[in-house]
Amino acid sequence: MKTNLILLILCFISMNTSLFSQQKFAQIENLIPTPNEYRNAAGAPGHNYYQQQADYKMELTLEDDTQVLRGIETITYTNNSPDALAYLWLQLDQNLFSKSSDTKLITVEKMEDFRSLEQIERKLFNYEGGFKIEEVKATNGEDLCYAINKTMLRIDLKQPLKTNGSISFKIKWWYNINDRMAVGGRSGYEYFKEEDNYIYTIAQFFPRMCVYDDVSGWQNKQFLGRGEFTLPFGNYDVSLTVPGDHIVAATGTLQNESTVLSATQRKRLQKARKANAPEFIVTQEEAEKTEKNKLKSLKTWRFKAKNVRDFAFASSRKFIWDAQNTTVGDKNVLCMSFYPKEGNPLWERYSTKLVAHTVDTYSKFTVDYPYPVAISVHSKSIGMEYPMICFNGGRPESDGTYTERTKYGMWGVIIHEVGHNFFPMIINSDERQWTWMDEGLNTFVQYLTEQEWERGYPSRRGPAYKIADYMRGDKSNISPIMTNSESIRQFGNNAYGKPATALNILRETIMGRELFDYAFKTYCERWKFKHPTPADFFRTMEDASAVDLDWFWRGWFFSTDHVDIALTDVKLFQLNTQNPEVEKSFSRNQYENRDVHIGETRNRTQIKETINEKDENIDDFYGKRDIFKVDALDLKEYQDLKGELDDDKIKLLNAGYFFYELSFENVGGLVMPLIIKVSYMDQTSEIIRIPAEVWRAKEYNISKVFILEKEVESFQLDPFLETADTDLQNNSWPRKVIPSRYELFQQRKMRMKLEENPMQRQKRVDQLKN
Amino acid sequence: MFVVCFKAPIWGFFYGSILRKGKNLFVNSPTMKFIIVLFFSGLCLLSTAHESYFSFAEMEYNPTCECLEVTLTVSSHDLESFAIEKKIIDSQLESGLIEESLRMKMIDEIIFEGFKVYDNKKEITLFYVGHELFQDGNCSIYLKSESFDKTTVQLFYGLFMNVHTEQQNKLSYKQVNKQTVYNFFVFKRENEIEL
Numbered sequence: 001m002k003t004n005l006i007l008l009i010l011c012f013i014s015m016n017t018s019l020f021s022q023q024k025f026a027q028i029e030n031l032i033p034t035p036n037e038y039r040n041a042a043g044a045p046g047h048n049y050y051q052q053q054a055d056y057k058m059e060l061t062l063e064d065d066t067q068v069l070r071g072i073e074t075i076t077y078t079n080n081s082p083d084a085l086a087y088l089w090l091q092l093d094q095n096l097f098s099k100s101s102d103t104k105l106i107t108v109e110k111m112e113d114f115r116s117l118e119q120i121e122r123k124l125f126n127y128e129g130g131f132k133i134e135e136v137k138a139t140n141g142e143d144l145c146y147a148i149n150k151t152m153l154r155i156d157l158k159q160p161l162k163t164n165g166s167i168s169f170k171i172k173w174w175y176n177i178n179d180r181m182a183v184g185g186r187s188g189y190e191y192f193k194e195e196d197n198y199i200y201t202i203a204q205f206f207p208r209m210c211v212y213d214d215v216s217g218w219q220n221k222q223f224l225g226r227g228e229f230t231l232p233f234g235n236y237d238v239s240l241t242v243p244g245d246h247i248v249a250a251t252g253t254l255q256n257e258s259t260v261l262s263a264t265q266r267k268r269l270q271k272a273r274k275a276n277a278p279e280f281i282v283t284q285e286e287a288e289k290t291e292k293n294k295l296k297s298l299k300t301w302r303f304k305a306k307n308v309r310d311f312a313f314a315s316s317r318k319f320i321w322d323a324q325n326t327t328v329g330d331k332n333v334l335c336m337s338f339y340p341k342e343g344n345p346l347w348e349r350y351s352t353k354l355v356a357h358t359v360d361t362y363s364k365f366t367v368d369y370p371y372p373v374a375i376s377v378h379s380k381s382i383g384m385e386y387p388m389i390c391f392n393g394g395r396p397e398s399d400g401t402y403t404e405r406t407k408y409g410m411w412g413v414i415i416h417e418v419g420h421n422f423f424p425m426i427i428n429s430d431e432r433q434w435t436w437m438d439e440g441l442n443t444f445v446q447y448l449t450e451q452e453w454e455r456g457y458p459s460r461r462g463p464a465y466k467i468a469d470y471m472r473g474d475k476s477n478i479s480p481i482m483t484n485s486e487s488i489r490q491f492g493n494n495a496y497g498k499p500a501t502a503l504n505i506l507r508e509t510i511m512g513r514e515l516f517d518y519a520f521k522t523y524c525e526r527w528k529f530k531h532p533t534p535a536d537f538f539r540t541m542e543d544a545s546a547v548d549l550d551w552f553w554r555g556w557f558f559s560t561d562h563v564d565i566a567l568t569d570v571k572l573f574q575l576n577t578q579n580p581e582v583e584k585s586f587s588r589n590q591y592e593n594r595d596v597h598i599g600e601t602r603n604r605t606q607i608k609e610t611i612n613e614k615d616e617n618i619d620d621f622y623g624k625r626d627i628f629k630v631d632a633l634d635l636k637e638y639q640d641l642k643g644e645l646d647d648d649k650i651k652l653l654n655a656g657y658f659f660y661e662l663s664f665e666n667v668g669g670l671v672m673p674l675i676i677k678v679s680y681m682d683q684t685s686e687i688i689r690i691p692a693e694v695w696r697a698k699e700y701n702i703s704k705v706f707i708l709e710k711e712v713e714s715f716q717l718d719p720f721l722e723t724a725d726t727d728l729q730n731n732s733w734p735r736k737v738i739p740s741r742y743e744l745f746q747q748r749k750m751r752m753k754l755e756e757n758p759m760q761r762q763k764r765v766d767q768l769k770n
Numbered sequence: 771m772f773v774v775c776f777k778a779p780i781w782g783f784f785y786g787s788i789l790r791k792g793k794n795l796f797v798n799s800p801t802m803k804f805i806i807v808l809f810f811s812g813l814c815l816l817s818t819a820h821e822s823y824f825s826f827a828e829m830e831y832n833p834t835c836e837c838l839e840v841t842l843t844v845s846s847h848d849l850e851s852f853a854i855e856k857k858i859i860d861s862q863l864e865s866g867l868i869e870e871s872l873r874m875k876m877i878d879e880i881i882f883e884g885f886k887v888y889d890n891k892k893e894i895t896l897f898y899v900g901h902e903l904f905q906d907g908n909c910s911i912y913l914k915s916e917s918f919d920k921t922t923v924q925l926f927y928g929l930f931m932n933v934h935t936e937q938q939n940k941l942s943y944k945q946v947n948k949q950t951v952y953n954f955f956v957f958k959r960e961n962e963i964e965l
Contacts, residue, residue, distance in 0.1 A: 109935075403864045405846060408905050458905035466906075469826040469843070473940050473951030490823055490938065727949045735947050740830045741841035742899075745912050749900060760865070 024671050024699050028550045031482075031558055032535035038214040043539025044526045051531055053078040054209035054234040061241045062200060062315055067189055070174040073206050074139065077167050081212060084160035088167075089212075089220040090153040091231075093204035094175045096223055097129025097183065102150055103225045127176070127183050131207070134172040144169055151223040153207060171207050186384040187391070192318070192340075197291050199319075199340060201379045201391040203312035204229070211430070213531055221432050227485030228431035228438075231309040233529055237302075242315045244297035245290050247282055249321075249338045249375050250313035251388045252305030260301050272323035273334055278352040282321040284341050291318045291340075305387065307370070307529060309428055312386035314338055314377040322348060326356040328363045333371070335359060339378030346396050346410055351376045354411060354453070358418040361449040365517065366422045366524035374421065376414050383413040385420030392417050401759035408458060415453070416446045427527045434534055435485040436557075440499025441537075447500060464508075464724040467493070467501040471562035472668075472726035481557045482534065501724060502556040509673060509722045510692070511547050519544035551692060555670045564668030566730035567717050569703075573659035575652070578641050580634035582654075588628035658711055662733075663703045668726060671695040677719035680710040687719070825929050827885070827941040831920055831965045838915040838965075840896070842885060844929070846909040852880055852933055863909070867901060874898070881911055884929025894918055920965045925952070928959035 035041035037048040058073040079085055096103055114120050136146045136155060145156040161167050177200065180188030187203035211219045211230045219230045240248055248260075257266050265281050272279040282290075294317065305311060318340040326333050337351035355376050359369045371388045379391035394410020396402035419442045423429065429437035447462030460466070470478070470493040479489050481499050488494050507516040522544040523537055538553050555561055576583060612618035642650060664674060674690040694702060717731035725731065728738050739747075825844040832839050850863035858875045859866035866872040877898045887894040899912040931937045931954075939954040943963055952961040 397861060403862055404905055405864070405903065405907060409907065460906045469940060469942075470824060472942070474953040477938055477953070477955055489936065493824060726951075729944070729947055729949055737946070740839060740944055741828050741843070741910060742830065742839040742912055742914075745841065745900060745902065745910070748902075 024555060025551045025693070025696050026554070028538070028554055028558070031554070032538060033215075033533075035535075035539075036214070039533065039536055041539065042543040043523070043536045043541070044543075045530055048082075049530070050080045050082070050214070052080055052209070052212050052232045054232045056206070056234060056236045056238070056311065058206060058236070058238045058311075059241075060205075060238065062202075062243075062246075064198060064243045064246075067177045067179075067198070068174055069177055069202060069205055071206055072170065072172045074168060074170045075207075075209060077161070077169075077209060079161045079163060079165050079212075081214075082163055083212075084162050085157070085212065086160045087157060088155045088161070089210040089218045090155070090171075090207045091204075091210055091220075091223065091229070092131050092133075092148065092151050092153050092207055093223050093229070095130045095148075095151045096225055097127065097178055097185070098131075099129075100150075101130075102222060106224065127178060129176060129178055129183070131173050131175050133207070134174070135170070137170045137172075139168045139170060149222075152210070152220050173207060175205075177202070180382070181380070186382065187312070190380055192342075195291055197294075197316070197318055199314070199316040199379070201312075201314045201377055201384075203310070203384065203386050203391075206311075208310065209234075211531065215531075215533055216430070216433070219430060219432060221486075223432075224486050226488075226491070227433070227435065229310065230430045230432045231428070233307050233309050233428065236305040236308060236311045238304075238311055238313075239300050239302045240313060240315070241298050241300045243295060243317065244299045245293070245295040245317045246299070246315045247287075247317070247319040247321055247338065248301040248313060248315045249319070249336065249377055249389060250301070250303045251308055251311045251386060252303035253372050255302040255304055256300075260299050269323065272336075273325055273332065275324045276326075278322040278324045278337070278348070280320070280322050282319060284320050284344060284348070287318060287320045288341055305371075308387040309425060310386050312389050312391075314379075314389070314391065316340065320344070320348065322352050324352050324356060326359055328359060329368045331368070331370075331372075333359055333369055334373045335375075336373060337376045337378075342380075342395055342398075343378040344396070345400060346394055346402055346407060347378055350407075350411065351378075351392075351414060354414040355418050357453055358415045358449055359421075361452050362419055362422045362445055365445050365448055366521065367426060367528045369421065370426065370528075371421070374418055376418060383417045385417045385425070387421065387425040390414075390417035390420065397760075399760070399763075401763065404758075411453065412446070412450065412460065415449050416442060419446050419449065422524070426529060427524050428529065428531050430531065430533070431485065433484060434482075435488060435491070435495035436481050436499040437532070437534060437537070439495045440481070441503070443496045443500035444503040447504065461497040461500045462504050463721070464501055464505055465721040467497050467724050468563075468726045470497065471560075471724060472564070473562075475560040475562075478560050480560055498556070502552075505556075505672075505722065505724065506541070506549070506552065509675070510549070510552060511545055515545040515547065516541075551671060559670070561669035562726050563670045563672050563724045564666075564727045564730075565672060565674065565717060565723070565725060566665045566667050566727070567662060567715060567733050568665045568701075568730070569661075569663035570715060570733045571661040572712075573661065575655075575657060575659070577653045578638055579654070580630040580638055584628045584630050584634070591628070656709070658708045660706045660708060660712060660715075661703055662706065662715065663701070664717075666695060666700045666702075667730070671699065672723045672725075674704070675718050675720065675722065676706075677716040678706070678708065678712055679714045679716070680708075681713050682710060684710070823934050823936040823938060825937075825939045827927065827939065828944060829941055829963075830944040832914075833920070835914070836917040836919065838887060838894070838896075838913075838923075840885070840913040840915075842881065842911040842913065842929070843908055844911070846903060846907055848930055848934075849876070849880065849909055852930065855933075856880070864903065867903070873901075877911070881913070881929070884927070884931070885913075886926040887915060888924040888926070889918055889921055891924075894923070922962060922964045924960055925963050926960050927952075927954040928956075931956045931959060 036046060038046045039049065040046040055076040056073055058071055061070045077088060095101060136144045138144055147154045155169065178185045178188040179191060181190055187201050187205065189198045189200045191198055209232055211232050221227065236252060238250065240250065242248055257269070261269065268279060268281045272281060319338045320341065321336065321338050323334055323336040326335055335352050335355040337347060337355065339347040339351065355374050359374050363369045373388050375389040377389060377391050379393060380395050381393045382391060383393055384391045392413045394406060394413060396406060420438065422445070423442040424431055424438035431438055443461050447459045450457040450459045477489055479487065479494055481494060507513055519541045523540040526540060527536060542549050612623065671692045673692045674694060676688045677685060678688060679685040688706065690704065694704065715733045718725045825842060828841045830839050846863050853859045853863065853866055853876050854861070856879060858879065859872055866876060882896060887896065895916040896913045899914050901912065902910045925941065927939045927941055929939055935956055937956060941952045943950045943952065952963060954961065
């Protein structure tokens with residue numbers, strides 16, 4: 001009994017010890033939901049997975065003289081869930097702009113925010129924002145009972161909506177469109193004072209159904225401004241009445257070309273559908289002419305879109321319009337750009353080509369682009385995404401020149417926003433809850449796409465070393481990636497940069513490109529036109545690759561640990577061959593090359609002769625003996641030993657291997673693989689890659705023995721900057737001094753010139769010539 | 771949503787100038803208080819997320835010149851926006867940096883106001899050494915200090931903290947085989963650093 005008790009206690013202690021030492025490699029079951037019939041353990045939709053459907057028919061009127069948008073929408077909502085729904089929730093995103101918006105109340109402010117008259121003026125800007133809901137009716141004209149809670153609207157149903165049941169209802173609304181440059185916002189208008197014209201980029205403009213699903217029930221978290229949108233899929237039929245000289249770009253396919261386009265425009269559009277380079281449908285010259293003469297007439301543009309989660313549009317008489325085709329699988333995608341003259345010369349040169357390139361590259365890494373069009377609309381200073389259409393910044397100077405920064409900024413924003421068609425428009429994650437699921441994944445594929453656009457593209461995010469500055473140091477004011485969208489601190493680095501880096505590290509270092517690409521594509525295929533969660537992503541990446549990544553998700557997504565692995569010690573050992581000829585010669589060599597005290601060196605010359613050198617009787621057996629001399633007994637013992645060993649062992653003894661014991665310390669807390677560059681004395685080198693699981697037994701200090709055939713000159717950890725190691729100074733043996741950025745600058749300085757906008761400089765050169 | 775391109779609108783003169791003109795009038799005015807409370811505004815949130823909210827510094831004490839060598843890395847967009855707001859430049863950061871008078875105004879009024887080193891309450895003079903603009907949207911400013919004996923210094927690194935409440939700055943102090951990281955927040959803009 002006593003023995004059993006002791007065994008039990010020992011077992012308990014051992015289990016606990018094991019738990020404590022395995023925290024970083026503990027599986028993440030306790031951090032993610034249990035698989036179920038809706039989402040299975042493999043990370044795929046479960047056998048009872050369902051999602052709701054919301055179809056919209058809308059009639060919209062854009063009032064250019066008052067900047068008001070009016071709409072009547074009919075929503076048909078289909079309940080595919082196993083639950084009867086007593087009420088429906090809709091999103092009223094425009095209420096973010098209402099005077100009673102919570103967003104204003106919860107914004108932390110200081111007196112510094114009121115530091116200029118202009119700023120105070122801006123704060124006091126009197127904008128009557130928010131939806132004006134005029135009616136909510138059943139299709140038979142009966143009023144429906146509804147309640148508005150800030151940015152959410154609840155419709156109370158007379159009878160619960162049963163499984164597989166549908167309900168249609170009508171909402172009539174209007175709102176004042178926000179001046180985007182004064183009030184801000186993802187959508188709105190930009191006013192061009194000189195010519196009294198507007199560009200409207202309109203989104204989140206109609207009451208939209210919330211998602212009801214197995215994860216959140218109704219996802220009706222209030223819209224506070226940062227956490228974006230969670231929307232069900234559906235079909236849209238939208239009629240848009242705008243000034244007669246406006247050009248309209250929108251989600252979906254234009255249904256009435258013959259009504260709204262001229263014969264010339266239709267002919268050009270037809271040509272563009274077959275072109276593999278941009279063709280103008282509206283030229284700059286035509287757009288400039290149109291913007292000078294404002295028509296009073298109206299036109300109605302009709303668009304239809306299938307299986308999209310949202311609808312957005314842009315409208316202006318200032319638009320230049322170009323388009324080209326790209327082919328994805330056996331489908332043609334019409335890539336288009338709409339921009340004012342202010343966007344040129346950048347936009348006519350790059351925008352549509354970037355759209356096509358993005359559609360092609362994302363289709364390769366994720367899923368085939370399923371929609372008929374992909375559109376980039378010029379929109380000063382922002383980047384914002386919607387299905388098939390996005391609004392992108394990148395405006396040259398008024399003199400038509402632009403800096404490289406502006407160019408790369410425009411390229412980056414177009415790739416990023418068009419890329420959002422895939423995350424979250426197609427792979428439709430919950431943006432309100434998890435920003436990283438669309439922004440992080442999208443930023444990762446954006447990096448891949450940028451690198452295929454231009455070799456050595458200076459991508460802002462993606463490469464591991466670029467996140468090191470953010471990750472090092474005190475963590476008290478940064479959040480794990482797995483943080484609700486509204487609570488994230490350091491939004492850009494947290495939700496864009498860090499997840500993009502993490503995926504890049506998985507692809508380049510942990511899994512390898514082939515395994516990663518297959519698993520990532522599997523996730524995209526599984527969840528296209530569905531609502532994935534983080535657990536579905538984590539599980540699929542493991543399920544499709546046979547790589548246990550729980551430690552990686554735990555460290556990179558659930559913690560704020562950083563990577564700092566130090567090479568703390570290197571010890572060299574060699575096998576004793578037991579051969580006296582070899583070993584005694586080795587010892588003699590070591591003795592002769594030992595460090596010698598200065599006194600001994602000086603004594604060699606200053607003491608002409610010692611007593612025992614003068615008197616040969618002083619040295620006895622010990623004094624005369626040569627300890628490095630091989631004697632007969634040494635040789636006999638070696639022969640005896642050889643007799644006991646087989647040939648392989650003798651060969652091993654004589655192989656001359658170098659045994660290096662390397663000690664590593666996990667300073668930052670985030671376990672990562674050990675990538676070691678070994679440089680040999682003969683100037684050759686090799687790379688040794690040790691998986692992160694080497695840290696399983698001990699999470700902070702480990703050692704590893706490397707048996708090498710050649711003597712080593714140096715070891716270097718993370719030689720390709722692929723792990724986001726935040727301190728490179730402790731990565732080398734012998735210690736290598738890493739030059740500071742200041743020192744590197746001083747070295748470069750002589751070769752550098754100051755960065756004038758090169759196009760403006762060229763203009764000055766041209767002026768000199770003239 | 772893209773968090774690179776948001777450009778703050780062009781604002782006017784700086785907070786300090788209002789205070790100098792009419793100190794208590796601003797805060798004590800009941801009308802103004804009422805207006806502030808009434809229109810407590812979160813317009814920044816309504817626009818788009820700001821791109822960076824971060825700047826990074828690397829600092830080393832060079833025993834040869836007995837001085838500090840500093841590299842401040844900021845988002846070019848942050849610097850540009852703030853310089854426009856302070857009416858130092860009209861638009862492009864690039865144009866501002868090329869012209870010495872504008873460049874030095876930016877260094878004096880933005881960089882040196884946001885990054886200061888003190889030795890026992892005496893401010894150590896910093897000098898502008900150079901700058902680099904990188905294509906990935908970052909900008910590095912290189913500074914060195916006057917000579918002083920190696921000691922413990924107090925470092926103020928509140929760059930952009932009066933503009934962005936979320937701003938965090940990080941400084942890596944490099945020594946031989948050692949790097950120490952110091953964080954600076956809106957509520958903690960100073961750190962003591964043993965050189």
